[in-house]
Amino acid sequence: MNDTINKQLELNSLIEFSQLINTKLELQFILGNILLSIMGKMMITKGILLIKSDSQNTSSNGFEIKAVKGLNLGHQGDRLSIILPKEPIFEISQLENKDFFEEHKLKFFFKIYFVDKLIGVLCLGEKLTKQDLSKNEILFIETMLNLSSPTIENSIKFEEIRKLNINLSSQIQHLRTLFELSKEFNTNFQDRNKILRLLKYSLLGNFGIRDYIIFSKFRSEVFYILEAGRETKLDDEYLGNLEEISEPEILHETNSNPFKQFLKESGFRLILPISTENKVDTIVCLGEKLNKSEYTISDIQFLESLINLSIISLDNTVLFSEYIDKQKIENELKIARDIQLALLPSKLPEIEGYSVCGCNIPAMQVGGDYFDIIRLSETKYCFVIADVSGKGTPASLLMANIQSAVHSFLKFYNKDFCFEESTQKINELIFSNTNSEKFITFFWGILDTENNTFKYINAGHNYPYLITGDKVISLDKGGLMLGVLESGFEYKSETVTISNEDVLVLYTDGASEARNAKKDEYGEDRIIKVMQENRKLDSQGLQDKLLDDIKEFTTGELQYDDITMIILKRK
Amino acid sequence: MDEFTITEKKADDLIILYLNGFLDAHTSSLLEKKFEELLSKKLYKVIVNFSGLSYISSAGLGVFMAYIETMRSHDGDIKLSDMSDKIFNIFDMLGFPILFNILKDENEAVNKFNETV
Numbered sequence: 001m002n003d004t005i006n007k008q009l010e011l012n013s014l015i016e017f018s019q020l021i022n023t024k025l026e027l028q029f030i031l032g033n034i035l036l037s038i039m040g041k042m043m044i045t046k047g048i049l050l051i052k053s054d055s056q057n058t059s060s061n062g063f064e065i066k067a068v069k070g071l072n073l074g075h076q077g078d079r080l081s082i083i084l085p086k087e088p089i090f091e092i093s094q095l096e097n098k099d100f101f102e103e104h105k106l107k108f109f110f111k112i113y114f115v116d117k118l119i120g121v122l123c124l125g126e127k128l129t130k131q132d133l134s135k136n137e138i139l140f141i142e143t144m145l146n147l148s149s150p151t152i153e154n155s156i157k158f159e160e161i162r163k164l165n166i167n168l169s170s171q172i173q174h175l176r177t178l179f180e181l182s183k184e185f186n187t188n189f190q191d192r193n194k195i196l197r198l199l200k201y202s203l204l205g206n207f208g209i210r211d212y213i214i215f216s217k218f219r220s221e222v223f224y225i226l227e228a229g230r231e232t233k234l235d236d237e238y239l240g241n242l243e244e245i246s247e248p249e250i251l252h253e254t255n256s257n258p259f260k261q262f263l264k265e266s267g268f269r270l271i272l273p274i275s276t277e278n279k280v281d282t283i284v285c286l287g288e289k290l291n292k293s294e295y296t297i298s299d300i301q302f303l304e305s306l307i308n309l310s311i312i313s314l315d316n317t318v319l320f321s322e323y324i325d326k327q328k329i330e331n332e333l334k335i336a337r338d339i340q341l342a343l344l345p346s347k348l349p350e351i352e353g354y355s356v357c358g359c360n361i362p363a364m365q366v367g368g369d370y371f372d373i374i375r376l377s378e379t380k381y382c383f384v385i386a387d388v389s390g391k392g393t394p395a396s397l398l399m400a401n402i403q404s405a406v407h408s409f410l411k412f413y414n415k416d417f418c419f420e421e422s423t424q425k426i427n428e429l430i431f432s433n434t435n436s437e438k439f440i441t442f443f444w445g446i447l448d449t450e451n452n453t454f455k456y457i458n459a460g461h462n463y464p465y466l467i468t469g470d471k472v473i474s475l476d477k478g479g480l481m482l483g484v485l486e487s488g489f490e491y492k493s494e495t496v497t498i499s500n501e502d503v504l505v506l507y508t509d510g511a512s513e514a515r516n517a518k519k520d521e522y523g524e525d526r527i528i529k530v531m532q533e534n535r536k537l538d539s540q541g542l543q544d545k546l547l548d549d550i551k552e553f554t555t556g557e558l559q560y561d562d563i564t565m566i567i568l569k570r571k
Numbered sequence: 572m573d574e575f576t577i578t579e580k581k582a583d584d585l586i587i588l589y590l591n592g593f594l595d596a597h598t599s600s601l602l603e604k605k606f607e608e609l610l611s612k613k614l615y616k617v618i619v620n621f622s623g624l625s626y627i628s629s630a631g632l633g634v635f636m637a638y639i640e641t642m643r644s645h646d647g648d649i650k651l652s653d654m655s656d657k658i659f660n661i662f663d664m665l666g667f668p669i670l671f672n673i674l675k676d677e678n679e680a681v682n683k684f685n686e687t688v
Binding site for chain 2: 166169170173174176177180181183184194197198200201202203204205206207208209210230289290291292293
């Protein structure tokens with residue numbers, strides 16, 4: 001009779017139990033309930049439930065501690081490798097390696113099968129009564145395990161699916177990030193800081209991490225820290241170690257490599273080298289994730305895409321700003337060129353008894369050459385040639401300065417005009433308008449067609465030559481170039497006579513210092529020679545010959561400086 | 572695309588930020604600016620109310636990661652409240668509950684701040 005009641009109770013508890021666990025899918029809850037039900041019934045105080053780690057692989061010995069009751073055990077979730085005896089039910093004495101179980105006083109073991117597949121092991125401690133388990137008790141436990149094994153299997157599967165789902169969600173999150181960033185980078189490609197900030201937030205947000213360093217060779221020969229999270233004190237000497245990193249590495253244990261050990265101690269878990277064109281040029285180090293999970297292959301693939309996307313965007317930023325800078329320079333040069341062209345004479349005056357011509361051939365870079373022939377009266381003409389130091393807009397502006405000074409002074413030209421004093425005044429003007437590194441070589445002279453004289457002052461300019469008869473006269477009288485000293489010296493003038501068929505040639509150093517491939521200079525002698533050999537030609541003919549000769553001399557070389565000249569020939 | 576807006580309310584030394592709309596790579600800079608503004612005003616106790624937020628992307632999550640320690644180093648915190656399940660799952664997936672106090676509603680968050688004082 002007692003037996004029947006007992007059986008009745010057992011059956012009741014089995015039905016209740018199976019009803020309870022069948023409504024739940026959470027593995028933790030189910031296993032805990034199995035343990036407690038069995039332990040309560042058997043008066044056992046300690047129990048753990050092991051679940052096979054890799055349920056597909058029947059030969060694997062790996063188990064995970066999934067539920068613990070009655071033991072103050074921090075081991076939940078730990079993995080064990082156990083070689084089990086063949087029997088479905090066994091005691092501790094039958095185990096090969098019993099340390100762990102002895103330590104926790106676990107004595108009875110029941111394998112849990114789903115159909116024919118081993119899915120776990122129930123480990124129980126001694127009964128309070130220290131007795132062995134009776135046949136009936138063993139049968140009860142077996143029945144209980146058989147009843148619950150489908151639920152256990154289901155919840156194992158459920159957990160696997162949950163893990164897969166989490167993986168899937170995180171991959172979707174990764175793809176979203178890449179999609180959003182590529183959109184965002186395309187509209188912000190002029191802002192380097194914004195790109196780096198978005199990269200930072202994407203790293204922090206995709207992995208739930210606090211520490212990261214990105215070493216890069218972006219636009220550099222050596223690695224430097226492109227971007228980093230919290231302050232990490234890093235010796236420069238470690239940067240050299242980066243060259244040896246070629247494979248992704250998870251930092252687990254202590255590392256013999258001091259750099260890796262340092263990273264590990266600083267909280268980093270992943271070192272990931274990223275290559276473009278088979279060369280590692282970026283290395284990403286990431287800290288431990290908040291959810292403690294390990295970095296996966298898909299994380300690494302995502303990181304590679306994310307970093308490449310960011311680096312390309314940074315590159316575009318640099319290219320874009322270089323393009324803008326180039327445009328600015330080109331615009332500036334165009335302005336400079338326009339200023340210069342506007343200041344050069346558009347048409348030279350006709351001078352009775354003479355032929356005259358002049359030209360300015362601009363180089364790639366705008367120089368500061370200036371030439372002019374200004375009619376003062378029926379019989380008087382002023383010739384000016386000057387070379388402003390430097391290039392580009394500053395040179396053009398200074399050239400504008402000298403041009404307006406010359407024109408202003410000549411406005412007041414009359415018989416009392418003092419050539420020397422005017423030169424001195426122009427020097428003072430230029431001096432006060434420039435710093436001492438800027439100067440102007442300047443030559444001006446006044447041709448008087450009544451008595452065929454030429455009065456000139458040469459302020460530091462390349463000597464013009466007067467080719468008269470068999471002689472060559474250098475026009476070298478004058479003084480210091482303009483803008484160097486304010487006062488304390490004088491300009492001297494000289495007057496030369498121009499006879500029939502004489503040639504006067506004025507030029508800038510762009511002509512005399514034009515270079516050939518061997519870096520030889522064209523030189524003043526060649527200028528004189530061309531003039532002498534072609535004396536029969538008029539000024540235009542002489543100029544053409546000289547330009548052709550310079551061009552031939554410098555074949556294949558870029559013209560570095562403006563070439564400017566004036567040629568005067570008395571008929 | 573939905574706009575992203577932040578409105579704020581001051582309650583004693585607490586600042587409550589209400590996020591609305593889409594917090595993504597594009598709009599994350601607004602949140603970043605807001606945190607910078609709070610830092611410059613020395614306001615370190617922040618509750619972020621998510622009730623009006625319909626979407627958060629990684630860049631948005633990253634902003635919270637980037638500022639939590641700064642706030643804590645000034646005896647403040649960023650506490651999160653009123654998340655929809657969808658948004659909570661994203662935070663949960665990344666383990667944010669380990670680092671952040673995520674509370675059911677704003678009141679609980681206010682109480683949590685008062686507790687720790």
